[in-house]
Amino acid sequence: HSNRVMWFQDFFPPNMCPINAKDDTFYGIMFDAGSTGTRIHIYTFVQKSPENLLELEGEIFESVKPGLSAYADQPEKEKNMSLRLLDMAIDAVPPHLWKKTPVVLKATAGLRLLSEEKAQALLLEVREVFEESPFLVPEDSVSIMDGSYEGILAWITVNFLTGQLSGQNQHTVGTLDLGGASTQITFLPQFEETLKEAPGDFLTSFEMFNSTYKLYTHSYLGFGLKAARLAILGALNMEAVDGQMFRSSCLPKHLEAEWHFGGVKYRYGGNKEGETGFKPCYLEVLKVVKGKLHQPTEIRGSSFYAFSYYYDRAVDTNLIDYEQGGILEVKDFERKAKEVCDNMERYNSASPFLCMDLTYITALLKEGFGFRDNTLLQLTKKVNNIETSWTLGATFHLLQSLGITY
Ligand SMILES: O=c1ccn([C@@H]2O[C@H](COP(=O)(O)OP(=O)(O)O)[C@@H](O)[C@H]2O)c(=O)[nH]1
Ligand SMILES: [Ca+2]
Structure with missing residues (x-):
C-alpha cells in the first residue's frame, strides 16, 4: 500500500x-x-x-x-x-x-x-x-x-504519447521494435507506391479514436535479437542440441559457455582457430538477414522511433543515455559494432554477445529493412514517463471493445 x-x-x-x-x-x-x-x-x-x-x-x-x-x-x-x-x-x-x-x-x-x-x-x-x-x-x-497487432499497437502507443493521434496536423512516426524472438516494423505509408509494392498481408486497416489508419506492418518471427543469435550460431529450430558446440566469429576467440533460451540449453563459443572481428562477423550475420525481409522504398529517407533491444544495446555501448535516450543514425550502430568486434577482449566483460548483437542490428537495419546510413532513429524508452510498449495501444483497444470508452 x-x-x-x-x-x-x-x-x-x-x-x-x-x-x-x-x-x-x-x-x-x-x-x-x-x-x-x-x-x-x-x-x-x-x-x-x-x-x-x-x-x-x-x-x-x-x-x-x-x-x-x-x-x-x-x-x-x-x-x-x-x-x-x-x-x-x-x-x-x-x-x-x-x-x-x-x-x-x-x-x-x-x-x-x-x-x-x-x-x-x-x-x-x-x-x-x-x-x-x-x-x-x-x-x-x-x-x-497476432504479430501484426504487436506492431500496430506499438505504433498507436508511440503516436498517442507524442500527440500525433489528436488534432488536425497528424505527422505520425514509424516504429521499430526489436524483441527477443521477433521484430516489428510499422509506419503509415505516404506514397501510393508503398501500398502497391507491399505484400498483401503487410497492410492492415485499424480503427482507433474515430480514425482509420491504413498501416504497413510486419512481425518477423525468429528475427528478434536472441533468436537471431541462435540463427547466426546455426542453432535455431534445431530439435536436439545435445551438448553440441556452436561457434561464431562474432564471439571472443577463447570463449566457451552455455546459454538458456526458451527452455533450451545451448553451448556456444568463439572461433578458436579461425577469424574473429567485424568483417567475418558481418558476413556470418548477412547469411541470416540478406534477402529475408521486405524493403519498402519509402522508408529509406524517413526517421523512425526505435525501442526495446535497439535501445538496450545503444545504452550498453554508451551511444545514448539510459534515462534520456537520444537520436542516432544507422551508421552509429555500425561504427560501434566495428569498435566492439575488433576489440573483443576489451568488451568481453559486458556481454560476450555484444559484438554479435550490434552487428546484427546494423545488418538488420541496412540489409534487412534497407535503411540508409544516415537514416535517423529516435531511441525512446518512455514518453512522459510512460513506457513505449504495445501494451498501451492494446489497452485502448480493449477498453474500446468492452464499450468502457469511445
Ligand atoms: O515493457 C517493456 C518490455 C520489453 N522491453 C524490451 O524488449 C526486449 C525484450 O523483448 P521481449 O522479451 O518482449 O521479446 P518478444 O516476445 O517481443 O520477442 C528487451 O530489450 C526489453 O528491454 C522494454 O523495453 N519494455
Ligand atoms: Ca516485446
Missing part, C-alpha cells in the same frame, strides 16, 4: 490524486508475456466526455524474468509469477473499481515459437489465476497476440 501512495505522489499533485477517484477515472491491466520476461502495466485513465480523447493519467509498471516460455515443461510453476504481478494491481486499483477493471495477458513471439500444446498449457495456468482474481476477465483474456 505504501508503494502505491508513493507512486501516486510522484505523478500527481495531492489535490488530484486518483485515490480519491472521480467517476470518470478508470483502470486497465495489461500483461505483456514477452520472450524474455513478463510485465504488468496498470494504466489509469480519465475521459471527461465522449468528445474528448481519452486521457492517460499514469502507469504502474513491473517486470519479472524469465519469460513465460521458460516454464514450457513445468507450467504449474508459472502461477507464482502471475500471482505476484497481479498483487500489484490489487494494491493499485481502488477496491470499488476491481469489478470494472479488465485484466488481459497477451503473449508474443516466445509462445509463438512453442508447440501449440505447451503454449496452451501455459496460457491455461494464467487464465486460472485471472479467473480467481476480483477483476473483470473478458472473454479470450489470455492469448497469443
Whole structure:
C-alpha cells in the first residue's frame, strides 16, 4: 500500500490524486508475456466526455524474468509469477473499481515459437489465476497476440504519447521494435507506391479514436535479437542440441559457455582457430538477414522511433543515455559494432554477445529493412514517463471493445 501512495505522489499533485477517484477515472491491466520476461502495466485513465480523447493519467509498471516460455515443461510453476504481478494491481486499483477493471495477458513471439500444446498449457495456468482474481476477465483474456497487432499497437502507443493521434496536423512516426524472438516494423505509408509494392498481408486497416489508419506492418518471427543469435550460431529450430558446440566469429576467440533460451540449453563459443572481428562477423550475420525481409522504398529517407533491444544495446555501448535516450543514425550502430568486434577482449566483460548483437542490428537495419546510413532513429524508452510498449495501444483497444470508452 505504501508503494502505491508513493507512486501516486510522484505523478500527481495531492489535490488530484486518483485515490480519491472521480467517476470518470478508470483502470486497465495489461500483461505483456514477452520472450524474455513478463510485465504488468496498470494504466489509469480519465475521459471527461465522449468528445474528448481519452486521457492517460499514469502507469504502474513491473517486470519479472524469465519469460513465460521458460516454464514450457513445468507450467504449474508459472502461477507464482502471475500471482505476484497481479498483487500489484490489487494494491493499485481502488477496491470499488476491481469489478470494472479488465485484466488481459497477451503473449508474443516466445509462445509463438512453442508447440501449440505447451503454449496452451501455459496460457491455461494464467487464465486460472485471472479467473480467481476480483477483476473483470473478458472473454479470450489470455492469448497469443497476432504479430501484426504487436506492431500496430506499438505504433498507436508511440503516436498517442507524442500527440500525433489528436488534432488536425497528424505527422505520425514509424516504429521499430526489436524483441527477443521477433521484430516489428510499422509506419503509415505516404506514397501510393508503398501500398502497391507491399505484400498483401503487410497492410492492415485499424480503427482507433474515430480514425482509420491504413498501416504497413510486419512481425518477423525468429528475427528478434536472441533468436537471431541462435540463427547466426546455426542453432535455431534445431530439435536436439545435445551438448553440441556452436561457434561464431562474432564471439571472443577463447570463449566457451552455455546459454538458456526458451527452455533450451545451448553451448556456444568463439572461433578458436579461425577469424574473429567485424568483417567475418558481418558476413556470418548477412547469411541470416540478406534477402529475408521486405524493403519498402519509402522508408529509406524517413526517421523512425526505435525501442526495446535497439535501445538496450545503444545504452550498453554508451551511444545514448539510459534515462534520456537520444537520436542516432544507422551508421552509429555500425561504427560501434566495428569498435566492439575488433576489440573483443576489451568488451568481453559486458556481454560476450555484444559484438554479435550490434552487428546484427546494423545488418538488420541496412540489409534487412534497407535503411540508409544516415537514416535517423529516435531511441525512446518512455514518453512522459510512460513506457513505449504495445501494451498501451492494446489497452485502448480493449477498453474500446468492452464499450468502457469511445
Ligand atoms: O515493457 C517493456 C518490455 C520489453 N522491453 C524490451 O524488449 C526486449 C525484450 O523483448 P521481449 O522479451 O518482449 O521479446 P518478444 O516476445 O517481443 O520477442 C528487451 O530489450 C526489453 O528491454 C522494454 O523495453 N519494455
Ligand atoms: Ca516485446
